[in-house]
Amino acid sequence: MMRKLLLIFALSLSATLNTYAENSLSEESEISLITVAPGDELYSGFGHSALWVEDEAKGISVVFNYGTFDFDTPGFYMKFVRGKLNYMLSAGRISYLIRSAKAENRSVIQQKLDLSLSQKNQIYDYLLNNIRPENKFYQYDFFFDNCSTRFRDLLEEVLGSGLSWNKQAEGYTFREFLDIYLEDKPWQDFGIDLVLGQPTDQIADKRNEMFLPDMLMYHYDKATYEGKPIVKDKLAIYEAPEKQESSSFQILPQHLTWLLCLIGIILSVRHHKSKTSDIWYNKLLFIITGLIGCLIFFLWFLSDHVATVDNWNMIWAFPLNIVFAFLLFKKPAKKWHTIYYAVFGIAQFLVLGFFYTLPQALHAAVLPIVLYFAFKSFNLLYRTKKMNV
Template identity: 80%
Template sequence: MIKKLLLGLLLFVFFEASAQKSLSEKAEMSLITVAPGDELYSGFGHSALWVEDQSKGLSVVFNYGTFDFETPGFYMKFVRGKLDYMLSAGRLSYLVNSAKAEKRTVIQQKLQLTLEQKNQIYDFLINNIKPENRFYQYDFFFDNCSTRFRDLLEDVLGEGLVWEKKAEGYTFREFLDIYLEDKPWQDFGIDLALGQPTDDLADKRNEMFLPDLLMMHFDKATYNGKPIVEDKIILYEAEENEETAGFQILPEYITWFLCLFGIFLSVRHHKSKLSDVWFNRLLFLITGLVGCLIFFLWFLSDHVVTVNNWNIIWAFPLNLILAFLLFKKPAKKWHTVFYAVFGIIQFMLLGFFYTLPQAMHAAVLPIVLYFAFKSFNLLYRTKKMNV
């Protein structure tokens, strides 16, 4: 579970003893799935692997979703995609109690494996949790707390493992939209940051980056024709929240207001000479800052899904500088050229908004609409009135 703190989950003395012995015939291995939580960091759920061998007093949960907040340069490493996550281990009671506190359902799937396969998995995890092996470079889509257990099972079981469940047929972005349905502003921010690769269709393996989907695929998976899951148990079932969500101010409400307000100011400027310069400069500053973030994630980070981000067409990084160079009297020739080129680009983006290779958030449409309108409006002013 991606937590804010690593709370001493690793018990070195315990593993020094347990690593010396193999699992017995009574050993059980289970995939543990924790339902999504209310916070953004927990909003996609969590996967862990529980190994229990009562005859040897062994009960430990392995968890690939932990990180250390004390890591030097934590936030910069997170943004650049260079933050190391780690394999940790702890008690099942801690995981369940944490889930209870956050009102998240916990489901256990007992795996039907041979003793040899259980020992292979256990030995791998014991070796992987050593200080020199436990860290890995996290990737939300392709290398996380769920995909690690998918890969481990595939390595141990080989070609005999068959994922029988068909893919849901969604793109990565569509999956995110489903999970962020009740978090509209987070969804907006993530949509702005993620580029065209996020709109690739997730096949059955790739959609297992989500713990819920990993659990569903385990339900249907077979090994040599026999089901992998022999039993499914609800360890804790959270009560459904019956509270209805109140009125929310959605991002598109704000951007449509800004669009209409900007058009109103333009009309007033024409009729009463009310200046709209401050509004245009503020909008250019904001979109320029967004563009700088997009540029950083695209060219200066290791994230593979923040490249080829079409939002840079309207959130242009140079808007940050142009905010102070444009909207001046008298207008210069290059102002006229910029308004023409920028307006044409925004108009084309508007026309192809719903057919682009990258799905753009609904809140972006009013911004593009205003930029298209304003560019031609300013072009008219500079050409006819030089205002």
């Protein structure tokens, strides 16, 4: 989640870790959950989690981080899109983490854990074993297996049934959580909404909402082991200055899509009155939505991403729109052309009628697109039939 930080963490401590592995932690050792606040960039917009093991008596101070990946992986971008990119556990110095956070104006919170020496050593041994070359890679999943959930799972494995997560779940869906973090990034929010399917609209229970570093931190705050709080101290290692809120007007995705809808309707009315062709405008819309549909199809059927299946956006962003972009008003129109317009139009009307009650929450910017396609499909149906007379 923290791209620049991940690159820094990739700097080696492996040789030092081999030395550490020979020694157990002392009574003075501390294990802390480190939470880095969300940043301004999309890659850092959800925050970051790491685990800091420090033991002055043994000369140990190392931050473990499950959010790193290798940019030199063959086929990096295709593996990333298909959900097949392996992330890995790496180790770095706390000074690197703080320096990177300061550069990005992101606060860093430390939660010191109240654990027995045996539990500290179990956690440390677990991480040392996990960072071995044969164990350090795992298949990343943004919601269910990431740099944050790994430290939830680690604590559950070490503390067992004595651990209680006492904080109540917020009751938000995964998509609603993303909307909160992307509130000041409307275009990124729109893009992410387009590619995430129905699974994203499931309500996240208390365990699953810990996919967000902030939520993991809040759950650690309330967690107990055999009735005793596991966090004994919480402090800000670095507190970023408050950001100035911008009051400037921002063009939102729904502004653009309503404008496109209006222009399309105006062009259609002009065509009806003056025979001015709107064919290129509609070709462009059909091509764009068809390309979006191809991306949705790819992520749904050809990737391992859990959250991109069952995507209702394909009703309007249908891959065949690309084909029909080149068949608009082509003489003579085949019967199956008119069938496509009719079926496509009916589907748009159904989406309009149930827009706010669908199993998947569609972005507000989608509404004018669906409205225009509902209108345009039957307009095309009428004009195609008239053209064949």
